[in-house]
Amino acid sequence: MTAPHPASVIDDASVTEFAETGSVLVRGLFSPDEVATIEQGIEKVLADPSPRFKVASSDTDPGSFVEDFCNWQRIEELRQIAFSSRAADVAAALTASRQVRLYHDHVLVKEPRTRQETPWHQDQPYYNVDGFANCSMWAPVDSVPAESTLEFLSGSHRQGWLMPRSFMTNEAKWFPEGSLNDLPDVEADRGAHDIRGWAMEPGDAVFFHMLTLHHSYGVPGTSRRRAFSLRFLGDDMVHAPRRWVTSPQFDGLEDELPGGSPMDHPLFPVLRETA
Numbered sequence: 001m002t003a004p005h006p007a008s009v010i011d012d013a014s015v016t017e018f019a020e021t022g023s024v025l026v027r028g029l030f031s032p033d034e035v036a037t038i039e040q041g042i043e044k045v046l047a048d049p050s051p052r053f054k055v056a057s058s059d060t061d062p063g064s065f066v067e068d069f070c071n072w073q074r075i076e077e078l079r080q081i082a083f084s085s086r087a088a089d090v091a092a093a094l095t096a097s098r099q100v101r102l103y104h105d106h107v108l109v110k111e112p113r114t115r116q117e118t119p120w121h122q123d124q125p126y127y128n129v130d131g132f133a134n135c136s137m138w139a140p141v142d143s144v145p146a147e148s149t150l151e152f153l154s155g156s157h158r159q160g161w162l163m164p165r166s167f168m169t170n171e172a173k174w175f176p177e178g179s180l181n182d183l184p185d186v187e188a189d190r191g192a193h194d195i196r197g198w199a200m201e202p203g204d205a206v207f208f209h210m211l212t213l214h215h216s217y218g219v220p221g222t223s224r225r226r227a228f229s230l231r232f233l234g235d236d237m238v239h240a241p242r243r244w245v246t247s248p249q250f251d252g253l254e255d256e257l258p259g260g261s262p263m264d265h266p267l268f269p270v271l272r273e274t275a
Contacts, residue, residue, distance in 0.1 A: 022157035022212035041077030063114030097234030125164035133234025151197035157209035
């Protein structure tokens with residue numbers, strides 16, 4: 001039996017799994033009450049979207065895929081989960097960090113019959129942070145079958161940056177073609193790759209590195225796929241102003257937080273800190 005980690009929510013084997021593969025599943029991280037709290041928060045966001053809200057599917061899609069970002073300051077339920085749940089404890093363990101900050105929260109909803117896939121991508125090239133001690137959490141409030149879950153390419157977090165492209169048009173908007181290695185064409189030969197993914201139930205959460213390649217298909221059935229993500233920053237993460245529009249965008253942050261500085265700013269509150 002593996003020894004429990006001091007965070008008391010994952011064991012050493014899970015920490016090693018995350019380090020080696022770039023993703024790890026934590027079953028039953030959230031209690032039924034916490035799942036209900038997340039669900040309430042998501043529905044509040046859908047009923048009253050923020051200015052960051054966007055539709056990530058086409059007008060011809062029989063379903064819809066929508067996203068919203070950075071709602072913890074106005075939606076109490078999402079703030080509660082970010083600050084008080086065990087998710088930040090898991091992040092501290094996985095990143096081996098003494099201090100864990102919230103980078104941002106992210107609501108993602110795919111309605112029934114959504115065809116829009118989330119293409120294979122890394123998250124960090126779209127962000128305004130540098131460093132390696134980081135992770136994201138993705139937790140559904142609906143049952144998610146294997147065909148609609150998040151999938152991860154094992155070990156891809158150690159391959160460096162790959163060419164970021166726009167999701168719907170596959171354009172290289174941020175770097176000239178050829179200046180970065182392209183993503184592998186995983187879908188052309190899935191059997192040639194070590195793809196990890198799990199059917200999930202409400203309460204489960206998957207954690208992954210911001211450089212881990214990940215993907216998901218649409219939602220072909222009659223169920224919704226509502227999910228909540230938290231992005232965590234560990235000890236070595238610093239501000240990295242970009243020449244391009246980041247997702248999410250933090251207007252004016254460069255004037256307050258110079259490039260290369262720790263993310264010491266009210267927008268990125270400390271969630272956990274040890275001596």
